[in-house]
Amino acid sequence: MSVNLFHFFRKNLDKLVRLVDCDVEEPNDAIFFHKADKTEEIEVSQLIPEINKEKCTYCRKCVEYCEFNAIVVIPPVKFAEVNASLCHSCGACLVACQDNAIRENPLPIGKVTFYDIHGDKELAEGKLKIGSAMQTMLIRELKKQISNESEIIIYDAPPGTSCPVVETVNDADYVILVSEPTPFGLYDLKLMTELMAEIEKPFGIIINKAGLGNTEIYKYLEREGIELLGEIPFSQEYAAGYANGNLFGKIPVQIEKCYLNIIEKLERRIMVYEGDNNLKW
Amino acid sequence: MKEITILSGKGGTGKTTITAALASVAEKCVFCDSDVDAADLHLILQPEIREENIFYSAWLPKIDHDKCTNCGTCVDYCRFDAIHSNENGDLIINPFQCEGCRLCERLCPSDAICSERSSNNRWFVSETRFGTLVHAKMGPGEENSGKLVTQVRKRAKEIAQENKLDYIISDGPPGIGCATISSLSGANLVLIVMEPTKSGLHDAERLIELIQSFNISAFAIINKYDMNTDVSDKIQKYLKTKHIRLLTKIPFDKEMVEAMIEGKTIVEYNPDSIISEKVNEVWQTMKE
Numbered sequence: 359m360s361v362n363l364f365h366f367f368r369k370n371l372d373k374l375v376r377l378v379d380c381d382v383e384e385p386n387d388a389i390f391f392h393k394a395d396k397t398e399e400i401e402v403s404q405l406i407p408e409i410n411k412e413k414c415t416y417c418r419k420c421v422e423y424c425e426f427n428a429i430v431v432i433p434p435v436k437f438a439e440v441n442a443s444l445c446h447s448c449g450a451c452l453v454a455c456q457d458n459a460i461r462e463n464p465l466p467i468g469k470v471t472f473y474d475i476h477g478d479k480e481l482a483e484g485k486l487k488i489g490s491a492m493q494t495m496l497i498r499e500l501k502k503q504i505s506n507e508s509e510i511i512i513y514d515a516p517p518g519t520s521c522p523v524v525e526t527v528n529d530a531d532y533v534i535l536v537s538e539p540t541p542f543g544l545y546d547l548k549l550m551t552e553l554m555a556e557i558e559k560p561f562g563i564i565i566n567k568a569g570l571g572n573t574e575i576y577k578y579l580e581r582e583g584i585e586l587l588g589e590i591p592f593s594q595e596y597a598a599g600y601a602n603g604n605l606f607g608k609i610p611v612q613i614e615k616c617y618l619n620i621i622e623k624l625e626r627r628i629m630v631y632e633g634d635n636n637l638k639w
Numbered sequence: 640m641k642e643i644t645i646l647s648g649k650g651g652t653g654k655t656t657i658t659a660a661l662a663s664v665a666e667k668c669v670f671c672d673s674d675v676d677a678a679d680l681h682l683i684l685q686p687e688i689r690e691e692n693i694f695y696s697a698w699l700p701k702i703d704h705d706k707c708t709n710c711g712t713c714v715d716y717c718r719f720d721a722i723h724s725n726e727n728g729d730l731i732i733n734p735f736q737c738e739g740c741r742l743c744e745r746l747c748p749s750d751a752i753c754s755e756r757s758s759n760n761r762w763f764v765s766e767t768r769f770g771t772l773v774h775a776k777m778g779p780g781e782e783n784s785g786k787l788v789t790q791v792r793k794r795a796k797e798i799a800q801e802n803k804l805d806y807i808i809s810d811g812p813p814g815i816g817c818a819t820i821s822s823l824s825g826a827n828l829v830l831i832v833m834e835p836t837k838s839g840l841h842d843a844e845r846l847i848e849l850i851q852s853f854n855i856s857a858f859a860i861i862n863k864y865d866m867n868t869d870v871s872d873k874i875q876k877y878l879k880t881k882h883i884r885l886l887t888k889i890p891f892d893k894e895m896v897e898a899m900i901e902g903k904t905i906v907e908y909n910p911d912s913i914i915s916e917k918v919n920e921v922w923q924t925m926k927e
Contacts, residue, residue, distance in 0.1 A: 386838035552779045600836060
């Protein structure tokens with residue numbers, strides 16, 4: 359959906375659009391751009407403290423400060439170690455240490471990669487290092503790297519409702535929720551709308567694979583007064599194209615129409631939004 | 640006792656549908672929904688809650704504006720950019736950006752910051768028609784889903800031991816990050832549910848690398864394999880190179896969605912279908 363929105367935004371609006379793949383655990387957007395050139399790759403690291411045993415007085419103040427139980431200090435046997443996989447790199451232990459015994463070393467957590475689609479680094483992707491649990495930090499670093507000279511930025515968010523999702527949407531002006539008309543789709547959508555209310559974000563819904571499943575989701579949207587931006591019908595043929603990593607080859611006319619309608623709706627909102635910044639989406 | 644975790648890397652490949660189907664055919668099992676972020680297994684298993692627990696997650700600091708002098712120490716030290724000025728110029732903490740390290744609380748020269756533990760998460764022990772289910776509901780935007788996964792799995796293990804059950808079947812989260820790592824460490828076997836798409840394969844490759852780094856053995860199945868047989872063939876070849884046994888290939892069938900709508904597993908909905916037969920075979924193999 360994000361890749362398609364990027365494609366149609368670009369094709370139909372005269373604006374610099376960027377796509378940022380924030381699903382850093384499983385980034386897939388680049389798969390669909392066969393001619394994209396990798397232009398830049400930045401390694402992202404977290405800072406892991408290291409305890410210098412010659413300076414350490416085994417006072418255990420760092421242990422007390424660490425809320426993540428990442429430091430183990432056993433004074434009688436002069437043991438002082440940091441468990442990197444639990445560390446959140448908050449810096450509290452550095453503040454705690456009175457003996458100047460802690461310094462930090464970078465530990466790679468993933469990469470941020472830029473791709474040229476039309477020569478302007480339009481696609482950025484975060485890719486978590488396998489085994490790292492620091493996906494939220496990587497998303498934060500990825501977003502910092504995105505140029506301010508963008509007119510529209512599309513963040514492709516990870517699944518779920520927890521911290522990586524919040525990190526992705528927290529500075530967005532508008533959120534598009536993608537669901538499908540099945541009991542699982544509806545239930546997860548309800549969780550997402552709860553989250554949107556909690557973080558006070560305006561949002562709309564796109565229903566994917568319309569025609570599959572049942573109509574409960576439509577009743578829910580109507581009952582709650584939630585805006586339906588559009589529907590993408592389920593098509594086995596189109597799904598097969600997607601499976602091959604081919605989204606733009608031959609887009610069925612019917613599906614293209616659906617996207618154009620969605621783009622038109624969003625465009626009207628963008629114009630209102632840009633016309634007067636006091637106006638909310 | 641053997642703990643079997645169902646994972647996929649990519650979301651939406653059919654983990655939960657397959658887990659529910661396995662629940663229909665498995666015996667002497669306790670079930671566990673480790674996808675605490677967007678738990679769906681209960682929609683099919685329809686649990687009756689027997690035990691409800693609060694899961695206290697990360698610390699959440701608050702600034703007392705009567706005490707705060709706006710000195711900015713907390714802002715300088717916060718590595719998560721979680722402290723901002725509001726319209727009135729008061730410093731406030733964005734609970735969704737805060738990681739709960741409490742450094743601001745410790746450093747504040749005016750003692751203006753105080754933390755409480757968030758109690759937005761719940762976890763449950765429930766009875767279902769297939770056996771006991773341990774599951775959770777996370778508050779929106781909560782952190783620490785990894786720790787909640789650990790909690791849910793721990794309880795499932797206790798229940799299995801108390802009742803002398805042979806298996807724990809655990810429906811895992813998508814991705815390969817903190818929640819997946821928590822659902823994986825210490826498991827005995829992983830069942831990877833793949834879909835024949837390029838992105839599905841790419842995601843499974845990353846997942847398999849993670850699983851193998853934990854030295855856990857894995858089986859795979861391809862769900863909706865006929866959606867794209869070329870990619871299915873590629874997956875099959877790939878699995879061979881990784882020495883992962885492909886247990887079965889499940890065709891796309893709208894009955895899967897129809898069963899879900901009725902709150903049934905595919906095995907209940909149509910016990911004579913090819914898919915039900917295949918699910919049974921998968922269970923027989925995994926059991927051994």
